[in-house]
Amino acid sequence: MSTHTSGLAIETAGLVKTFGETRAVDGVDLAVPAGTVYGVLGPNGAGKTTTVKMLATLLRPDEGHARVFGHDVVHEADEVRGRVSLTGQYASVDEDLTGTENLVLLGRLLGHGKAAARERGDQLLAAFGLTEAAAKQVKHYSGGMRRRIDIAASILNTPDLLFLDEPTTGLDPRSRNQVWDIVRAVVAQGTTVLLTTQYLDEADQLASRIAVIDKGRVIAEGTKGELKASVGAGSVHLRLRDAEERPEAERVLRNLLVAEVQLEPDPVALTARLGTAAGDTAADQAAKALGELARAGITVDSFSLGQPSLDEVFLALTGHDTGQSTPPGSGTDAKDEVAA
Amino acid sequence: MSTATGTENKELSPVSTESLAALLVTRERPPRPSALSTSLTFGWRAILKIKHVPEQLFDVTAFPIMNLLMFTYLFGGALAGSPGEYIQFVLPGILVMSVVMITMYTGVSVNIDIEKGVFDRIRSLPIWRPSAMVGYLLGDALRYTIASVVMLCVGLLLGYRPDGGFVGVVAGIALLLLFSFAFSWIWTMFGLMLRTEKSVMSVSMMVIFPLTFLSNVFVDPKTMPGWLQAFVNNSPITHLASAVRGLMAGDWPGVEIAWTLGWAGLFLLVFGPVTMRLYNRK
Numbered sequence: 001m002s003t004h005t006s007g008l009a010i011e012t013a014g015l016v017k018t019f020g021e022t023r024a025v026d027g028v029d030l031a032v033p034a035g036t037v038y039g040v041l042g043p044n045g046a047g048k049t050t051t052v053k054m055l056a057t058l059l060r061p062d063e064g065h066a067r068v069f070g071h072d073v074v075h076e077a078d079e080v081r082g083r084v085s086l087t088g089q090y091a092s093v094d095e096d097l098t099g100t101e102n103l104v105l106l107g108r109l110l111g112h113g114k115a116a117a118r119e120r121g122d123q124l125l126a127a128f129g130l131t132e133a134a135a136k137q138v139k140h141y142s143g144g145m146r147r148r149i150d151i152a153a154s155i156l157n158t159p160d161l162l163f164l165d166e167p168t169t170g171l172d173p174r175s176r177n178q179v180w181d182i183v184r185a186v187v188a189q190g191t192t193v194l195l196t197t198q199y200l201d202e203a204d205q206l207a208s209r210i211a212v213i214d215k216g217r218v219i220a221e222g223t224k225g226e227l228k229a230s231v232g233a234g235s236v237h238l239r240l241r242d243a244e245e246r247p248e249a250e251r252v253l254r255n256l257l258v259a260e261v262q263l264e265p266d267p268v269a270l271t272a273r274l275g276t277a278a279g280d281t282a283a284d285q286a287a288k289a290l291g292e293l294a295r296a297g298i299t300v301d302s303f304s305l306g307q308p309s310l311d312e313v314f315l316a317l318t319g320h321d322t323g324q325s326t327p328p329g330s331g332t333d334a335k336d337e338v339a340a
Numbered sequence: 341m342s343t344a345t346g347t348e349n350k351e352l353s354p355v356s357t358e359s360l361a362a363l364l365v366t367r368e369r370p371p372r373p374s375a376l377s378t379s380l381t382f383g384w385r386a387i388l389k390i391k392h393v394p395e396q397l398f399d400v401t402a403f404p405i406m407n408l409l410m411f412t413y414l415f416g417g418a419l420a421g422s423p424g425e426y427i428q429f430v431l432p433g434i435l436v437m438s439v440v441m442i443t444m445y446t447g448v449s450v451n452i453d454i455e456k457g458v459f460d461r462i463r464s465l466p467i468w469r470p471s472a473m474v475g476y477l478l479g480d481a482l483r484y485t486i487a488s489v490v491m492l493c494v495g496l497l498l499g500y501r502p503d504g505g506f507v508g509v510v511a512g513i514a515l516l517l518l519f520s521f522a523f524s525w526i527w528t529m530f531g532l533m534l535r536t537e538k539s540v541m542s543v544s545m546m547v548i549f550p551l552t553f554l555s556n557v558f559v560d561p562k563t564m565p566g567w568l569q570a571f572v573n574n575s576p577i578t579h580l581a582s583a584v585r586g587l588m589a590g591d592w593p594g595v596e597i598a599w600t601l602g603w604a605g606l607f608l609l610v611f612g613p614v615t616m617r618l619y620n621r622k
Contacts (some may be wrong), residue, residue: 008553078466084464094456097392106383109373109462111373120392123359131353158363181355329613
């Protein structure tokens with residue numbers, strides 16, 4: 001800790017990794033504050049895993065440097081290894097061994113005695129709802145169970161920094177939510193989490209800051225709010241009682257919000273995209289809009305406020321879409337995609 | 341595979357975030373384990389794998405027995421008058437050949453393992469770096485011991501009578517295990533260097549067949565052409581086979597033991613660092 005005063009868990013500058021002709025990581029600069037979930041968002045092949053592997057001391061950077069809690073990942077690799085844990089994209093446990101054996105093995109390698117390793121392993125298996133499967137070989141585990149044992153293995157010693165490389169890829173929505181709960185519990189205890197994901201929704205749900213990465217470069221970085229602000233403050237969806245009042249409602253909203261108004265296929269519904277220029281929050285603008293509509297004598301049956309999806313953010317930043325759809329049941333508003 | 345579907349379909353118990361939080365509160369870490377401790381832990385991993393997949397013991401049981409029977413009865417009559425005579429000479433040699441041959445499976449298992457995610461986790465642990473590799477070799481030492489004991493038992497049944505008695509036999513096997521441990525670093529190197537399991541296997545065969553057959557395991561090198569004698573007499577396998585043969589016959593072949601240990605040291609010093617370099621760079 002002696003050299004480390006910046007409060008940053010990770011600092012990288014100009015990180016480059018080349019595989020043959022491909023520059024998998026092409027000058028990545030990151031500053032990850034300690035104690036937060038930091039999302040690294042990008043499509044397949046953007047360089048996320050390669051970046052994580054360099055930070056976890058598994059790959060040597062070709063150029064640039066990276067520090068984890070102030071320790072250089074190349075020259076002080078052992079200090080870094082002592083403070084981080086890695087949950088890779090594919091289950092980072094031994095599939096031939098049972099759940100218990102895996103945890104005892106890693107516990108022993110981390111310096112616990114036999115009894116202590118066994119005890120900690122059993123406690124973790126219980127907390128992760130895996131007690132029944134403890135004596136089964138991991139190769140017989142379902143996808144959700146593998147993720148759990150994998151994360152359990154990563155917190156045998158509570159790490160200061162946990163790398164989660166696409167922790168929910170291939171999971172059903174239910175298992176995904178459970179992984180999210182685990183991540184929240186881990187970060188609530190003070191561990192910094194670096195989460196890579198190709199699911200925009202996942203970064204939105206978990207991360208406080210997000211770096212958007214494409215073709216080995218960081219193309220945007222900021223809080224969720226900042227990134228979303230780059231494509232507007234969000235949108236308000238209205239359902240009117242009477243379809244005949246819709247043209248009037250559209251006119252009122254256009255004048256008030258100076259924003260584009262989209263007529264939905266449903267004849268009583270319309271969506272107004274909220275700007276950021278006025279300095280009002282999305283909720284303020286929506287409240288004003290409702291007031292104006294009431295004065296104009298238009299009855300609003302229901303309304304909802306939608307944040308812009310990170311899909312829109314990605315599109316706005318890269319000019320191409322992610323090439324992947326958000327998983328079903330995602331929290332962001334699907335209607336926004338129409339407007340984008 | 342029936343268990344797999346059984347587990348998939350069953351509802352998972354919920355994650356208990358409260359007990360998880362309680363577990364995460366502890367931030368204290370045990371002291372860094374010693375190199376010996378982590379190596380032994382990896383050795384334990386290898387033994388667990390044998391426990392879960394006992395079929396892998398086939399190549400340390402059936403294969404050596406087959407070798408012993410085949411060569412004893414194939415060459416025995418022609419080379420020594422009878423298989424009973426020949427086995428006195430050939431058993432230590434076949435023991436050496438079989439164990440040295442099965443060392444090459446180490447490379448294959450290293451190669452299969454590094455393709456899996458668990459390797460990333462192992463490599464990101466703050467432990468003595470070679471311990472994962474040493475662990476493989478410790479697990480393999482157990483396999484070699486099994487192979488040696490199996491062959492000796494079969495040999496005794498076929499009429500092999502070691503003049504060196506129990507002590508001589510144990511000393512011979514100990515030397516063989518020591519050599520195999522050092523020699524195996526060639527395979528860990530290939531396991532890390534080559535891309536596929538198949539290429540590891542074929543390269544290993546290219547090394548192991550000439551090395552074991554071009555030795556004094558089966559016959560006295562005196563009948564070989566001069567250029568071949570030059571190779572055979574200086575081969576590490578010849579030194580090892582002579583040393584083991586001597587020890588089991590109750591002699592003290594000091595020079596051959598010294599040569600064997602020298603070769604073992606050389607293998608370890610050359611291929612150990614190369615392996616670790618590849619391991620760190622992987």
